[in-house]
Amino acid sequence: MAPFFFLLLFSQILVCTAVDTINSTTPLSGTKKIVSKGNRFALGFYSPPQGNTTAASSSSNYYIAIWYNTISLQTTVWIANTKVPVSDPTTASLAIGTDGNLVLLDQSKNRQLWSTNVSVASNSTVAIIRDTGSLDLIDASNSSIIYWRSIDHPTNTWLPTGKLGLNKASGVSQRLVPWINNANPSPGLFSLELDPNGTTQYFIQWNNSITYWTSGRWNDNIFSLVPEMTAGYNYNFRFVDDAAESYFIYSMKDDSILSRFVIDVNGQIKQLTWVEASQQWILFWSQPRTQCEVYALCGAYGSCNFNALPFCNCIKGFSQKVQSDWDLQDYSGGCKRNVPLQCQTNSSSSQSQLDKFYTMEKVRLPDNAQSAVAKSLQECQVTCLNTCSCNAYTYNSSGCFVWHGDLINLQEQYNGNGPGTLFLRLAASELQGSKKSKKVIVGAVVGGVAAALIVLAIVLYILFQKCRRDRTLRISKTAGGTLIAFRYSDLHHVTNNFSEKLGGGAFGTVFKGKLPDSTAIAVKRLDGFHQGEKQFRAEVSTIGTIQHVNLVRLLGFCSEGSRRLLVYEFMPKGSLELQLFHGETTALSWAARYQIAIGTARGLNYLHEKCRDCIIHCDVKPENILLDESFVPKVSDFGLAKLLGRDFSRVLTTMRGTRGYLAPEWISGVPITAKADVFSYGMMLFELISGRRNADHEEEGKSFFFPNLASNTLHEGDVKILLDPRLNGDANADELTRACKVACWCIQDDESTRPTTGQIVQILEGFLDVNMPPVPRSLKVLDESPDVINFFSDVSSQNSKTQNSTFSSQTKSTTSDG
Numbered sequence: 051m052a053p054f055f056f057l058l059l060f061s062q063i064l065v066c067t068a069v070d071t072i073n074s075t076t077p078l079s080g081t082k083k084i085v086s087k088g089n090r091f092a093l094g095f096y097s098p099p100q101g102n103t104t105a106a107s108s109s110s111n112y113y114i115a116i117w118y119n120t121i122s123l124q125t126t127v128w129i130a131n132t133k134v135p136v137s138d139p140t141t142a143s144l145a146i147g148t149d150g151n152l153v154l155l156d157q158s159k160n161r162q163l164w165s166t167n168v169s170v171a172s173n174s175t176v177a178i179i180r181d182t183g184s185l186d187l188i189d190a191s192n193s194s195i196i197y198w199r200s201i202d203h204p205t206n207t208w209l210p211t212g213k214l215g216l217n218k219a220s221g222v223s224q225r226l227v228p229w230i231n232n233a234n235p236s237p238g239l240f241s242l243e244l245d246p247n248g249t250t251q252y253f254i255q256w257n258n259s260i261t262y263w264t265s266g267r268w269n270d271n272i273f274s275l276v277p278e279m280t281a282g283y284n285y286n287f288r289f290v291d292d293a294a295e296s297y298f299i300y301s302m303k304d305d306s307i308l309s310r311f312v313i314d315v316n317g318q319i320k321q322l323t324w325v326e327a328s329q330q331w332i333l334f335w336s337q338p339r340t341q342c343e344v345y346a347l348c349g350a351y352g353s354c355n356f357n358a359l360p361f362c363n364c365i366k367g368f369s370q371k372v373q374s375d376w377d378l379q380d381y382s383g384g385c386k387r388n389v390p391l392q393c394q395t396n397s398s399s400s401q402s403q404l405d406k407f408y409t410m411e412k413v414r415l416p417d418n419a420q421s422a423v424a425k426s427l428q429e430c431q432v433t434c435l436n437t438c439s440c441n442a443y444t445y446n447s448s449g450c451f452v453w454h455g456d457l458i459n460l461q462e463q464y465n466g467n468g469p470g471t472l473f474l475r476l477a478a479s480e481l482q483g484s485k486k487s488k489k490v491i492v493g494a495v496v497g498g499v500a501a502a503l504i505v506l507a508i509v510l511y512i513l514f515q516k517c518r519r520d521r522t523l524r525i526s527k528t529a530g531g532t533l534i535a536f537r538y539s540d541l542h543h544v545t546n547n548f549s550e551k552l553g554g555g556a557f558g559t560v561f562k563g564k565l566p567d568s569t570a571i572a573v574k575r576l577d578g579f580h581q582g583e584k585q586f587r588a589e590v591s592t593i594g595t596i597q598h599v600n601l602v603r604l605l606g607f608c609s610e611g612s613r614r615l616l617v618y619e620f621m622p623k624g625s626l627e628l629q630l631f632h633g634e635t636t637a638l639s640w641a642a643r644y645q646i647a648i649g650t651a652r653g654l655n656y657l658h659e660k661c662r663d664c665i666i667h668c669d670v671k672p673e674n675i676l677l678d679e680s681f682v683p684k685v686s687d688f689g690l691a692k693l694l695g696r697d698f699s700r701v702l703t704t705m706r707g708t709r710g711y712l713a714p715e716w717i718s719g720v721p722i723t724a725k726a727d728v729f730s731y732g733m734m735l736f737e738l739i740s741g742r743r744n745a746d747h748e749e750e751g752k753s754f755f756f757p758n759l760a761s762n763t764l765h766e767g768d769v770k771i772l773l774d775p776r777l778n779g780d781a782n783a784d785e786l787t788r789a790c791k792v793a794c795w796c797i798q799d800d801e802s803t804r805p806t807t808g809q810i811v812q813i814l815e816g817f818l819d820v821n822m823p824p825v826p827r828s829l830k831v832l833d834e835s836p837d838v839i840n841f842f843s844d845v846s847s848q849n850s851k852t853q854n855s856t857f858s859s860q861t862k863s864t865t866s867d868g
């Protein structure tokens with residue numbers, strides 16, 4: 051209460067001293083700024099924090115910008131003159147021009163740098179900064195006449211209550227374009243916009259030409275390829291598509307939460323929420339999911355690796371073209387050759403050697419390959435050598451392919467679709483190392499060393515054999531209970547070269563393997579770990595001590611160099627996802643499902659309450675429930691979120707935990723508790739009942755969200771209609787009702803009203819009775835037609851209400867700012 055009161059007082063004082071308007075007699079210049087009524091946003095001259103800039107641009111550049119006025123980290127949301135900075139804000143001014151437009155003037159050069167550039171009917175206008183973050187140009191005598199709004203002309207940020215769409219009459223579309231680098235707001239190469247052709251999907255494009263991400267079409271509730279929107283309970287959103295325009299609009303249900311949507315310098319779109327406690331913007335959603343899916347992110351001859359920071363590196367034989375740009379995270383300039391190719395130089399041929407090829411294995415092959423005629427690898431190589439513009443070739447089962455010109459979109463250590471082997475053309479000197487200069491010495495020493503080497507080799511061989519025997523022994527003793535530290539080469543061997551893929555979990559890829567004693571194992575190769583060896587071992591040994599009949603057992607691990615692998619017991623029946631969602635008939639009877647529900651709750655309960663530190667799973671979903679020979683469920687992947695650190699795991703889970711298993715608190719930035727797992731468990735329970743994904747239900751061509759139907763049906767009575775049709779009504783009615791009720795309690799918005807996992811077990815076992823659950827509030831909202839979704843549910847959003855012309859029914863009446 052007290053801090054809130056203080057805040058009120060504080061903002062009162064500011065309101066008295068700060069102005070929120072620019073009129074014809076009060077232009078803005080120097081360090082002056084205007085601040086919105088509620089103190090949320092400020093507008094003034096802004097200079098980006100300089101990175102390591104080159105001497106040429108060492109003088110500061112200033113831009114007219116809007117930023118959050120209440121947070122410690124200066125964060126801009128809009129920039130007027132993105133392309134034309136001023137060097138001295140004292141000689142520049144933002145003023146109402148003679149034509150009524152708001153203009154930026156550089157008086158030292160007597161030049162107009164920027165203008166709102168609209169036709170203004172009256173001769174008296176003012177510009178006002180709103181609490182929505184919009185700068186509005188309005189009529190001085192009638193503030194409901196709005197000529198121009200900055201929120202309709204977004205730069206890299208799309209704020210709540212702003213539209214992003216297409217005006218069908220004028221053909222003008224609002225595009226979100228990132229800064230070119232972290233120190234320069236001029237437009238970069240990427241952009242997000244609604245399909246200009248008029249479909250209801252958004253595209254992210256590179257250089258206005260190549261689309262590397264799409265949202266999928268709007269299907270009345272969500273964009274089809276963004277299923278995680280079903281978890282966006284803290285947002286109101288809607289898509290409007292009428293004769294005049296089509297656009298998407300969102301707002302916060304709780305107006306006190308600061309949230310923004312940006313397209314960042316690296317071509318990803320991101321939704322971020324300010325968390326005051328940690329004084330930073332927390333990322334909870336981004337697309338494309340991995341940085342390397344961004345087209346041409348690393349420029350020509352750059353290679354993307356999402357396990358490394360920075361993501362981009364130059365490939366062998368190349369180095370950064372403009373280091374200062376790379377320092378500012380602008381990799382688009384790419385890399386340049388260190389040594390020119392022999393064919394590019396005019397040196398006499400006696401001196402120079404023919405170009406050579408460097409083999410890059412397991413890469414995502416660059417774009418724009420050209421097919422060439424060649425019957426063998428050698429021919430393919432010769433074909434490439436014969437043309438000076440040929441920079442690389444590959445030879446695969448489809449034949450010979452060569453690349454002329456720059457290599458774009460390379461990715462090393464690539465695990466995705468169709469990795470290939472690239473033969474990269476380099477000057478011969480690049481591939482010789484230092485051999486030549488040392489030839490003489492090497493020759494002299496070789497004789498003496500050779501004998502020693504042979505002895506050494508024999509010793510090593512004996513030692514190696516001994517180790518091998520020891521290890522084999524230890525491997526066969528897995529039942530002993532302690533974790534085994536595997537060697538990478540052994541795992542490589544027992545998984546048969548990582549050939550049998552079992553699945554791709556949230557944290558890495560899982561492969562099947564077989565130990566020397568024929569025990570089947572599942573080997574998880576972890577992605578994206580930057581953690582040190584010691585910390586990894588500590589965490590892993592903690593996970594290793596957690597043993598419960600409903601938890602997948604960790605048998606061992608491997609930590610070598612940057613490689614991190616976990617070795618688990620193998621589950622013959624695979625995941626619940628596999629058993630539940632596939633096939634015309636189902637192997638899972640109602641009784642089996644009920645036992646799976648109870649077992650899973652027991653496993654989670656063990657994690658939540660019985661371990662020394664409470665472990666929140668963070669990613670409960672059918673993919674992570676594995677089944678043994680007799681369909682006993684075992685929760686997998688626990689402890690990994692903790693391994694990754696909480697904030698990071700928040701990102702990971704929301705990025706990858708699709709299809710609405712996420713509790714609303716993931717989105718709102720409040721601390722995550724075990725009740726977040728309960729929410730996901732509830733969503734999963736609904737799926738056990740219906741046998742389908744909650745979002746995959748459709749009737750008479752209209753899709754619906756299963757939990758909605760279920761919670762409404764509960765109140766009306768006959769729950770049998772909710773049952774998976776493949777079970778032909780074969781289910782215990784009492785158990786079915788219990789399961790529905792529990793599921794519905796689990797997905798309540800307020801986490802305190804959700805049961806604990808311990809209570810869930812008791813209810814399902816029939817030891818605890820359960821009342822009729824209310825229909826969760828967020829489901830109610832989803833149920834209503836988009837038109838009546840209340841965009842401003844909060845009293846504190848008075849200001850937004852008055853300023854927002856998009857919600858026309860509310861706008862006209864209430865503009866009395868005095």
Ligand SMILES: *[C@@H]1O[C@H](CO)[C@@H](O)[C@H](O)[C@H]1NC(C)=O
Pocket residue numbers: 069073074075076
């Ligand atoms: C402009 O605003 C200032 C204070 O904000 C006020 O004193 C002045 O009268 C205004 N001028 C006009 C022309 O409205």
Ligand SMILES: *[C@@H]1O[C@H](CO)[C@@H](O)[C@H](O)[C@H]1NC(C)=O
Pocket residue numbers: 101102377
């Ligand atoms: C800038 O360059 C200096 C020296 O070249 C280096 O120490 C510093 O870390 C760099 N700063 C940034 C932000 O890259």
Ligand SMILES: *[C@@H]1O[C@H](CO)[C@@H](O)[C@H](O)[C@H]1NC(C)=O
Pocket residue numbers: 165167
């Ligand atoms: C202002 O708008 C007109 C059309 O409305 C356009 O032709 C002109 O290029 C614009 N000027 C600037 C500086 O954007």
Ligand SMILES: *[C@@H]1O[C@H](CO)[C@@H](O)[C@H](O)[C@H]1NC(C)=O
Pocket residue numbers: 173174
């Ligand atoms: C604006 O126009 C009105 C009449 O339309 C006129 O009386 C007034 O003087 C004008 N004001 C300015 C600042 O030009």
Ligand SMILES: *[C@@H]1O[C@H](CO)[C@@H](O)[C@H](O)[C@H]1NC(C)=O
Pocket residue numbers: 192193194195
């Ligand atoms: C202000 O403008 C609106 C819209 O153009 C109009 O409906 C209203 O009557 C005007 N109010 C005054 C006081 O002129």
Ligand SMILES: *[C@@H]1O[C@H](CO)[C@@H](O)[C@H](O)[C@H]1NC(C)=O
Pocket residue numbers: 247
């Ligand atoms: C838009 O329509 C044009 C003409 O019909 C077509 O050539 C183009 O490929 C379409 N663009 C997209 C992104 O679908």
Ligand SMILES: *[C@@H]1O[C@H](CO)[C@@H](O)[C@H](O)[C@H]1NC(C)=O
Pocket residue numbers: 257
């Ligand atoms: C972007 O496209 C334009 C033509 O539309 C082309 O001139 C330019 O070179 C392209 N930029 C890059 C970095 O390829």
Ligand SMILES: *[C@@H]1O[C@H](CO)[C@@H](O)[C@H](O)[C@H]1NC(C)=O
Pocket residue numbers: 394395396
């Ligand atoms: C090679 O020679 C040609 C003409 O003989 C000349 O135009 C070119 O600049 C030379 N290139 C280099 C790298 O010296």
Ligand SMILES: *[C@@H]1O[C@H](CO)[C@@H](O)[C@H](O)[C@H]1NC(C)=O
Pocket residue numbers: 415416419444446447448449451468470
């Ligand atoms: C062979 O490489 C080319 C060039 O990247 C690629 O388009 C093609 O799909 C590859 N074929 C196979 C079978 O991997």
